[in-house]
Structures are given as C-alpha cells and as structure tokens.
Amino acid sequence: MSDKFLRSYRIAPRPAFAQDMRKRLEIDEEKTSRVRPLLLHPVALGAITLMLVFTLTLIVSPAARAQVQDWVGQVGGVLFTATGDYPDGDEPVTIAPGERMSLEDALEILPFTIDLPTWVPEGYVLEETVTLVHFEDGAERIFIQWRAPQKALLELEIEDLPPDESKWLVGLESIEEVLVDGETAALVRGGWHVDTKQWENPEILHLYVPHNGQTYIIFSMEKDISVDELIRIAESLP
C-alpha cells in the first residue's frame, strides 16, 4: 500500500528556525554534557574486572594479541571477518563473469525470488538492465541499480546464501550496528583498494540486511545517500 503522500508531508526545519533555536539554547557552547554516573551493579563490576584481565593479557602476550587482530563474528545475523590484511594477499584479481539482462529476464533465470524496495530517494530511477554474477562455488548474485542525475548510484546486491553462511571480509573497525525496522543490521564503511591493498574510503556505505533468507546489500556513497536514507530504503522492503 502506497503511503508516499504521507511521507512527502515531511519537511526539513527552516534553517533560520534551527539556527535561532541553537542560539537560544546555546547548544554550541555546551555540545556535550556528562550525565549522572551509573551505580555499578556487582555483575558489571565483575565484567569490568574480567575485561581488565583480558586487556592485560593482550598487552603482555604477543600470541594472544595476534589472535584478536582479526575479528570474526555476526552483526545483524550476517557473518563478517574484520581484518587488516587484504584478501588473498598477492593473488591476482579475478573478475567473476557477469551477464547483463533485463530485470524480467533475470527474474526468470534466478533460482530464488527477490523483493525490491518500495522507496528510494527522489530522483533515483531503476536501471533497465541488471547484472547476474555466477561464482565458481555455485552462488548467484544479482546487482540492481538506480541512478540519479550527476550519476549518483544506488545499488542493491542480493546473494542467495543465508546471511550466516556468507563470508564478508571487511576492514578493521569498519562495521557499525544500525537498526532496520527495529532489528540490528550491519553498516560497513569503506572498501578494499585493489592497488594499495588497504581498506579505504569510509564514504562508501554498504548496509547488510537479511531478508527472506538471503543477504540484501544496499550500497551507495554517503555524499549521495545518507545512512538514514539507506535504512529507510531497507525498511521499505516488502
């Protein structure tokens, strides 16, 4: 059911109004204030003690430190490995074969069904052709794009692997937890640079959302689409 007419009623505050409020409240003079300290629960105290022991172990033991350089875990049900090492080291880059076709044709070929977001930011138009990529291990991935003027890009990537079976290699400390429809999802900032072999450019945004047993990845650049808009796109998935 379309609620576009209701959503379009939303407005941004007048800049003069917002500036005036900031001035009246003198927010700029006190950007951060401490709130009352919490009384520590015995369980919390115990946990902090364990944390300190753990930290000390890391400091004195190089072996233990090496083991936590990479972090493997699930965020929002999606499995990630956060690492400082470029995937596959010095192996040459291989490009998986992709097929360009219409969305209708792709839907007939795909061994799984997909949903498209019912909301994208104003000005973004769905591209007529999509790309299907077949991986050697049999996994299929579809790339669907929307373009806006000035070539701004929004891309939806759907993989037919359950989220906890996907293995995403991302840079250290690149994952943030966000809420999509009240559920935790992973927002990853940045990408591997094929030449420098470093995780770079935090302006690249990927939002990983489990949907119908598949992994939906919504991609854009922060200068084109904000994190809030990415979340709204994800929340509009039927």
Next chain:
Amino acid sequence: MITQVDWLKRLFGQESAVNWDEVFSIEFPRILNYFRYHGVEDTIAEDLTASTFEKAWSSRQSYRCEKSTVSTWLYTIAKHTMIDHFRARTNELPLDNLEDYPQRHKHLSPEEAAKRSEEKERLRRLLSRLSERERELVALKYGVGMTNRAIAKQIGLSETNVGTILNRIVKTLRRKMEEEK
C-alpha cells in the same frame, strides 16, 4: 574488533555522555514533524518544537540515561507539550493558512506550488481530524520515523496492532484525499 568503549556501551546500553549537538541535529527535524503530523499548522509546529527543546534543555541535568534514551525522553516532553496545546485550544483548529507554503516551493512554478500547497493543507486538515491515538501513531511513524516495533513499545500496543491500525489510517486518508480532489 570491539573496542573497550563499545564493550562498555553494550554492557550499560548507553554512553556515559550526551552529545547535545548531535541530539539537536537528529531530533530537531523529528520533533518538528511529530507536531506537523498531529495536524497543526507549520507555525504552531515550530512554536511547539521550540517549547519542547526549551523544556528539555532547561531540565537536561535531570535526564537519567539509565531510564530512557534521549529520544524517548524528548518525545515524552513533546507529547505533553502537544496535550497541553490541544487542551488550551479546545477543539478549534484553523483550517486556512496557506501564506507560508509558497516559500517552501521556490523551485516550482506558482501554479505547481499552489497545487502542492493545497494538497498539503488538505492532508493537514485530514490529519487534524484523526483521533488522538491515530494522530499519535501517524506522528510517530511518519513524523519521527519510528518503526512499528518501536511505536508498539512506546505506546503499549502489539506490533501487529500498530501495523493494522496504521494500515487502516493510511487507506482512509488516501481515500479521503482522492475524494476531496
């Protein structure tokens, strides 16, 4: 890798300090739209938003992070501000105030801007005629941008119930918008 700060945040569920600058940037537009989706005029929505933030700012030292998030705390203040406003004005709501709309549509032709303004004003009037609970649901969903789950938690209904009521409200509003064209 989860940092120690992240770990402590997860342990306690909140940060130890409030970044008011960030709170203002995020919540100011949400609170403004919360009032607008209650069907009040833009100028009144601005007054109510200002009042909400003034109250919140003057009592910020009493905010207890272990009791609620800053957002929840602000919406509670906004809700009471809204209730006070409706009590003071009884049931009377002005229906025609198009003066400030054209300035929001500077990029449109005068005809298109007028058409948009009329549509928005029609929707505002329809919103103002909803029941208090319906307005609150619409305001939290579309004004604040909360999920159905968060709304359910906030107002004590089940998530399914929130979805069903919102669905019905949207259908009714859309039908009435069409009828009044």
